[in-house]
Amino acid sequence: MLAVLPLDHAEVTMAVAASLSCQDLAMPVSALFTGQICGSGDFDGGGLGTSDIPLFVAALLEDAPAPETICPGDMNHDGLLDGQDIQAFVSALLGP
Numbered sequence: 001m002l003a004v005l006p007l008d009h010a011e012v013t014m015a016v017a018a019s020l021s022c023q024d025l026a027m028p029v030s031a032l033f034t035g036q037i038c039g040s041g042d043f044d045g046g047g048l049g050t051s052d053i054p055l056f057v058a059a060l061l062e063d064a065p066a067p068e069t070i071c072p073g074d075m076n077h078d079g080l081l082d083g084q085d086i087q088a089f090v091s092a093l094l095g096p
C-alpha cells in the first residue's frame with residue numbers, strides 16, 4: 001500500500017496513522033548515490049585543480065558520458081555536461 005497523506009495534517013486521523021507502516025511512508029529512490037558532489041568540477045577526487053581540466057574537457061567531448069562522468073562537470077546542475085558548464089567550471093577553478 002502506498003499511502004497518500006492529506007496535505008492538512010489535521011485530517012490524518014489516528015485510524016489512518018495506525019494503518020500506516022514505515023514502508024507506506026518510504027519514497028521510491030531512483031537516484032544513484034555515488035558520494036560524488038555534482039557540479040564540484042572535481043573529477044579526480046583530489047579537490048578542484050588544474051588536474052581536473054583535461055578530465056573536464058574529455059568528459060565534455062564524450063558522445064554519451066556515464067552519469068558518474070556527468071556529475072562532477074554538471075556545473076549548472078541541469079543534468080547535462082555541455083558548453084553551458086564551461087564558464088562555471090573556469091570560474092570555480094579560478095576561485096573567488
Ligand SMILES: [Ca+2]
Binds near residue numbers: 082
Ligand atoms: Ca550542466
